[in-house]
Amino acid sequence: MPELPEVETFVRGLQPAVGRTIEGADVLDPKLALRPSGLVGRKIDSIERRGKHIVFALDDGERLIVHLRMSGRLRLERSREEIPYTRLALRLAREQAIYFVDPRRLGTARVCRDELDEDLGVEPLSAEFTRERLAALIAGRRTPIKPLLMNQRRIAGLGNIYAAEALWRAEIDPRRPSSELAEAEVTALHRSIVAVLTEAVGSLGTTLGSSVSDYRPTAAAVGEFRNRLRVYGRAGEACERCGETIERTVQQGRSTCFCPKCQT
DNA sequence: GATAATGTTGGTCG
DNA sequence: ACGACCAACATTAT
Numbered sequence: 001m002p003e004l005p006e007v008e009t010f011v012r013g014l015q016p017a018v019g020r021t022i023e024g025a026d027v028l029d030p031k032l033a034l035r036p037s038g039l040v041g042r043k044i045d046s047i048e049r050r051g052k053h054i055v056f057a058l059d060d061g062e063r064l065i066v067h068l069r070m071s072g073r074l075r076l077e078r079s080r081e082e083i084p085y086t087r088l089a090l091r092l093a094r095e096q097a098i099y100f101v102d103p104r105r106l107g108t109a110r111v112c113r114d115e116l117d118e119d120l121g122v123e124p125l126s127a128e129f130t131r132e133r134l135a136a137l138i139a140g141r142r143t144p145i146k147p148l149l150m151n152q153r154r155i156a157g158l159g160n161i162y163a164a165e166a167l168w169r170a171e172i173d174p175r176r177p178s179s180e181l182a183e184a185e186v187t188a189l190h191r192s193i194v195a196v197l198t199e200a201v202g203s204l205g206t207t208l209g210s211s212v213s214d215y216r217p218t219a220a221a222v223g224e225f226r227n228r229l230r231v232y233g234r235a236g237e238a239c240e241r242c243g244e245t246i247e248r249t250v251q252q253g254r255s256t257c258f259c260p261k262c263q264t
Numbered sequence: 265g266a267t268a269a270t271g272t273t274g275g276t277c278g
Numbered sequence: 279a280c281g282a283c284c285a286a287c288a289t290t291a292t
Contacts, residue, residue, distance in 0.1 A: 003270055031288095052271080069271045071289075085289090104289045106271070143281060152272080161270055208270070211291065215270070232270090253284075255268080 002068045002215055004052060004124070004157030005200035005225065009217045010074045011049045017076050017098055018044055024091035031105060032087055038062065038111045039090065051120045051156030062111050066100060072107035074100050077219055120156040124193055125201075129155070131190040138178045138186060145181065146174035147252045149193070158193065160254050161206060161232045166192040168231040173263045174256045175249070200225040208233070231257040 002010070021043045025036035043059040054074060056064040066074060077083075079095045088100035088109055100109060121137070122129045137154045138145070149155060149163040158166070167174045169192035172185055181189070200206065205223030207215050216222050230240055235248035235257050244261035 006270070067271085069287090070269070071271095102288095104269090104287085106287060106289090108272095141280085147282095150271090159270055206270070209291080252282080254271090 002052065002072065002205070003159035003162050004049075004197055005162070005203075006205035006215050006217075006223065007049050007052050007054060007068065007157070008201050009205045009223065010068075011047055011054055013218060014047045014054075014074065014076050014098065017092060017096075018047055020044055020092045022090045023093060024089075026089040026091070027087075028089065029087035029102075029105060032109050034088065034109055034111065039064065051123070051152055052159070053120075058111075062113055064109065064111050066109045067107055068102065069104070069106035069108070071104035072100065072102040073215065074098065075218065119153050121152060121154040122156065124155050124157055125197055129190075129194070131187055134190045134193075135183075135186045138181060141179055142177045144175050144251060145172060145178045145189075146256055148178045150254075155193075157197070160256075161229070162193075162196055162200065164232045164257055165196045165230060168259060168263060169196060171262050171264065173260075174251065174258050199228065203228065231259065233257065 021041065022039050025039040027034045027036055045057040045059055048055050052067060054066040058064060068074060076096060076098050079091065079097045083099055083101055085101050085103040086099050087102050087105065090098040122133055141148060146163050146167060149158050150160065164174065166189065170185065170188040172189060203223060203225035204217040204221065205215060206225040206229065207222035208226060231246055234246045237246050239246055239259040239262060242259065242262040244259050246257055247260050248255055248257050250256065
C-alpha cells in the first residue's frame, strides 16, 4: 500500500509522539515476534523515514523498525478499545496511542540496535539523488526501466504507482532496457521522479479506495494524489496527453499501466 | 470462484 | 554476477 509519499505522510503524522514515553505495548499479532518489554518505558527520541521503512529511535539506543508492506498503516490516534486489524499498539499518555493496523499482515516490526538498512539505495528526495546518480544506476543494465526504478537497493521509496507515473511524465516506455535511455531521457526521468514524489507528498499520498485496507493519512482525511494519477489504474482510459488508450501489461508479476503512443 | 492488490524475499534456471 | 521468472507470505475487495 504505501510508497514513499504515504510513508512520509505517516511519519509526519507521528511527530507529536517524539519525546514521549511508551507506557504500554500491546503486541496483538504473535507473528510480529516483538516483546513488549523491549518497548515499555522507552522514550521515543525520533521517528524518521528511510525508504519505505519507519524508524523509531528509542532512548536506550535500540530502534523499532516498521515496514508497512502492502496494507499497513501507522498512525497516532486517540486510544480506542478496538481498531480492526490492529497488530501493535504503543500506548502513550493523554489517551493516545500509535496503532499499527495491517489487514494483510505482511508488514514487519522489529527491534534492533544496528542502524543497518544498508541495502537501501539513494533517497530520491535528497540532494544526493542527482541526475548523474540516476545515470550511474542505470548504466550498463539491460533490465527494463520500471523494475529497476522499483528496486529498493537502487532507489529507496519508489513503488508500483509512482514508478509508473514518473515514466508517463518522462514519456518513457516502462519496458525499455534501462541502458538504452538517451541522455535527455535520463534527465527527464530524474526530473519526473522528483516532481511526482514531491507533489504526492504535498497531497498526503494516494488513497485508492475507502475500505479498511486502504491508505488514509489520518483517520478523517484521505490522500488526494489519486486525482493526479495519469496512468496507474487507468488501463482502458484515454491518455490525457495524446488520447491513446492506456494499456496494462505485467512486469515481474506487477501490473504496469502506460500509454503505448506517447511513452516510447 | 477467480483475480488482483500501494511490497519484499528467496529460490531456480539460464 | 546478472537477470528473468515464480512462489510465498495473508487478506480483502470486486
